[in-house]
Amino acid sequence: MTEETMTIREMCDAFDVTPRTLRFYEAKELLFPIRDGQKRLFTRRDRGRLKLILRGKRFGFSLEEIRQLLDLYSPGDRQAMQLAATLDVARERLVDMERRRTELTQAIDDLKNQMDIVEDMLSSAGRVRDAAE
Amino acid sequence: MTEETMTIREMCDAFDVTPRTLRFYEAKELLFPIRDGQKRLFTRRDRGRLKLILRGKRFGFSLEEIRQLLDLYSPGDRQAMQLAATLDVARERLVDMERRRTELTQAIDDLKNQMDIVEDMLSSAGRVRDAAE
DNA sequence: AGACAAGATGACGTTTACGTAAAGAGAACG
């Protein structure tokens, strides 16, 4: 098995986060590193979860929202009822994300248009300045 | 002209925000309501800016990032140099937003897949349970 | 054994984006 674990420093270097962040995520029950004495060892599962956490953060999700979604990706020993509830949460998130993408597309188009307008303003101002020389 | 202004309460009702939020945005120079005595009056320009602010927030942008973008949409009396700088900021934001959309699409696909997997787990568990009856 | 480095554990500090309570000004109403 790829039971290859990583120290906290290796994790920090690999994911560009601080030790504080990893301990904080553990305290918030987003990660569950095992212990070697008092040292933390992060498993492949932790790495997968961290990747999802960082992605969720980039989308502006709170850690609590992310934690709920993570349960979907680690259905391990859940009961059917809990899984169904998690699925409901996931369905809401999915709708949310799709709505977000639609809106993002709109915002991108708007921004492009506005940039074109400003660029035109700049180039016409340039012609005015050139003509004055 | 549509010089139709709105009171703070009308704005709150229209955009579903609190007075505190609007005053806060003004303090942070995101909005510039005019005054009638000591009361604020929000113009069409303020409404346009607020719409963009709320949209930016849904994408997880900070108010400071949003403020910089707003300058692009209100190029009013800017100098060419400032406009060019604003354009540079906008270009970075645009790249950021497009990258975000790509990643969001990926996340949506991942989530759908994971939901399918969990749904399969549930339905197979259901069959096991049904068989046991 | 001594020292150094890596990691752990509190505990307080910081930033962002407001919430909330206190106190006063101005119009409006009975």
Add this chain to the structure above:
DNA sequence: CGTTCTCTTTACGTAAACGTCATCTTGTCT
């Protein structure tokens, strides 16, 4: 004229997500 709203300013409070010490263990090197 007193009361009731609506709005204002000022100021302290708060939740999220860590940053930043200070202090303590522990393994490791010499």
